[in-house]
Amino acid sequence: xGRLRWRVAAAVLPWVLRWLRYGRRRRRLRREVLFxxxxxxxxxxxxxAPGAAPSALPDSCPCGLPHGESSLSRLMRALLAARVSLxxxxxxxxxxxxxxxxxxLHQRGxxxxxxxxxxxxxxxxxxxxxxVLSAGIQVRHDQDxxxxxxxxxxxxxxxxxTGSLNxxxxxxxxxxxxxxxxxxxxYVRLFLEEFxxxxxxxxxxxxxxxxxxxxxx
Amino acid sequence: xGRLRWRVAAAVLPWVLRWLRYGRRRRRLRREVLFxxxxxxxxxxxxxAPGAAPSALPDSCPCGLPHGESSLSRLMRALLAARVSLxxxxxxxxxxxxxxxxxxLHQRGxxxxxxxxxxxxxxxxxxxxxxVLSAGIQVRHDQDxxxxxxxxxxxxxxxxxTGSLNxxxxxxxxxxxxxxxxxxxxYVRLFLEEFxxxxxxxxxxxxxxxxxxxxxx
Numbered sequence: 177x178g179r180l181r182w183r184v185a186a187a188v189l190p191w192v193l194r195w196l197r198y199g200r201r202r203r204r205l206r207r208e209v210l211f212x213x214x215x216x217x218x219x220x221x222x223x224x225a226p227g228a229a230p231s232a233l234p235d236s237c238p239c240g241l242p243h244g245e246s247s248l249s250r251l252m253r254a255l256l257a258a259r260v261s262l263x264x265x266x267x268x269x270x271x272x273x274x275x276x277x278x279x280x281l282h283q284r285g286x287x288x289x290x291x292x293x294x295x296x297x298x299x300x301x302x303x304x305x306x307x308v309l310s311a312g313i314q315v316r317h318d319q320d321x322x323x324x325x326x327x328x329x330x331x332x333x334x335x336x337x338t339g340s341l342n343x344x345x346x347x348x349x350x351x352x353x354x355x356x357x358x359x360x361x362x363y364v365r366l367f368l369e370e371f372x373x374x375x376x377x378x379x380x381x382x383x384x385x386x387x388x389x390x391x392x393x
Numbered sequence: 394x395g396r397l398r399w400r401v402a403a404a405v406l407p408w409v410l411r412w413l414r415y416g417r418r419r420r421r422l423r424r425e426v427l428f429x430x431x432x433x434x435x436x437x438x439x440x441x442a443p444g445a446a447p448s449a450l451p452d453s454c455p456c457g458l459p460h461g462e463s464s465l466s467r468l469m470r471a472l473l474a475a476r477v478s479l480x481x482x483x484x485x486x487x488x489x490x491x492x493x494x495x496x497x498l499h500q501r502g503x504x505x506x507x508x509x510x511x512x513x514x515x516x517x518x519x520x521x522x523x524x525v526l527s528a529g530i531q532v533r534h535d536q537d538x539x540x541x542x543x544x545x546x547x548x549x550x551x552x553x554x555t556g557s558l559n560x561x562x563x564x565x566x567x568x569x570x571x572x573x574x575x576x577x578x579x580y581v582r583l584f585l586e587e588f589x590x591x592x593x594x595x596x597x598x599x600x601x602x603x604x605x606x607x608x609x610x
Contacts, residue, residue, distance in 0.1 A: 178395055178398070181395070181398045181399060181402060182398060184402055185398060185401055185402055185405070188402075188405055188406075188409050189405075191409055191412055191413075192405050192408055192409060192412070194412070195408055195409075195411070195412035196408075207579070209580060209583045209584075211583075211587055213539055267557075318569065320567075320569070321567065322430055322563075322566075322567030322568040322569065323564075323567070323568040323569070324568070324569045325557050325558075325559075325564065325568040325569055325570050326557050326569055326570065326571055327557050328557075328571065338556070338557075338571065338573070339555070339556075339557075340484075340542050340543050340544050340545075340555075340556075340557065341542075342542075346539075347540075347542065349539075350537075350538065350539030350540070351539040351540040351541070351542040352535065352537070352539065352540070352541045352542055352543055352587075352591065353542050353543065354543055354545065354555065354584070354587070356555070356573070356580070362424070363426060363573070366426045366428075367426070367571070370428055370569075370571070374569065
């Protein structure tokens with residue numbers, strides 16, 4: 177009987193260890209839903225250079241906006257957590273705050289790659305132009321007749337950010353939108369595969385010029 | 394020493410049982426990612442009336458389209474699994490197949506509620522008009538100045554379907570899009586709360602008429 181007990185204990189121990197390990201890992205995994213429109217808040221504190229004095233913002237910021245958390249600030253925090261890589265696959269990308277966050281990551285040495293729809297290659301001065309010309313970030317454009325309508329980002333090949341939100345000030349401040357932030361290996365893998373397919377398909381070495389796009393949505 | 398072993402076994406047993414239960418539950422939970430554009434396939438077999446002969450479709454279907462699985466058919470299957478309730482919160486909803494699926498659910502006694510953006514109240518003959526006039530489904534319209542840009546559904550208060558896809562033929566057949574299908578209590582709760590907020594806000598007893606919408610996106 178004593179041996180049987182030992183055997184039972186030996187048989188269940190690996191399961192218990194896996195359960196404990198899974199439980200710990202699960203608690204750490206990030207899962208968040210952001211709903212928009214976002215309150216308009218000051219996000220300068222998130223965007224300050226690493227060397228800036230910690231006390232400079234937000235207490236002394238003269239902008240007059242609230243300095244609390246908002247859906248936009250949470251989205252920016254999720255992006256700014258990147259240390260190694262950031263893939264962006266966005267139908268539209270013109271939000272100045274999100275553009276600055278991406279630029280900051282590039283300056284910090286994060287490998288940033290951006291795909292947008294070719295209908296949204298902005299004019300000089302737009303976020304897209306700014307990213308390419310000022311910051312030197314790699315940007316490619318989906319030129320298929322259909323829209324590249326994704327709105328997702330992958331942070332450090334670990335966290336997926338996806339939802340209905342186009343990264344524009346109009347959408348952030350006015351629309352009802354949702355964004356999921358999920359630390360999920362399986363989803364990350366599938367969305368990265370989709371990113372790589374588009375990234376390779378619109379390698380500038382392969383294409384010639386921008387075709388006319390359909391106007392229906 | 395014998396007692397100690399028993400105590401250890403008694404202490405780990407609840408954990409093992411929880412782990413086993415959790416494992417089983419986890420295997421059952423639905424998690425799927427659909428990418429679009431979807432192959433154009435025949436979906437008539439999914440939409441046939443419950444009393445129709447099982448052999449009538451798809452083998453004898455004369456449409457000439459492939460009858461295999463596609464992203465659209467998987468999305469329809471996820472919807473048609475509804476037995477009790479279906480909440481739809483959609484910026485645009487004009488796909489005939491998805492419209493028929495929703496109508497079928499209503500005919501089967503599923504409680505269907507639809508919110509769309511008021512810019513997408515279609516003309517007579519559109520999916521929206523069809524849903525309201527022919528099928529008697531409850532449809533409400535977000536009339537805020539910003540867009541109601543969500544694209545989500547909740548099936549039986551158990552499964553969340555959400556992503557970038559507007560429910561239009563153009564988007565389904567031509568655009569690069571993603572849709573997540575997730576059996577996830579926490580996400581379902583948050584998205585249902587968002588649905589109920591919008592549903593109550595645009596209760597027709599409360600509002601007067603449709604205001605002018607902004608044109609920017």
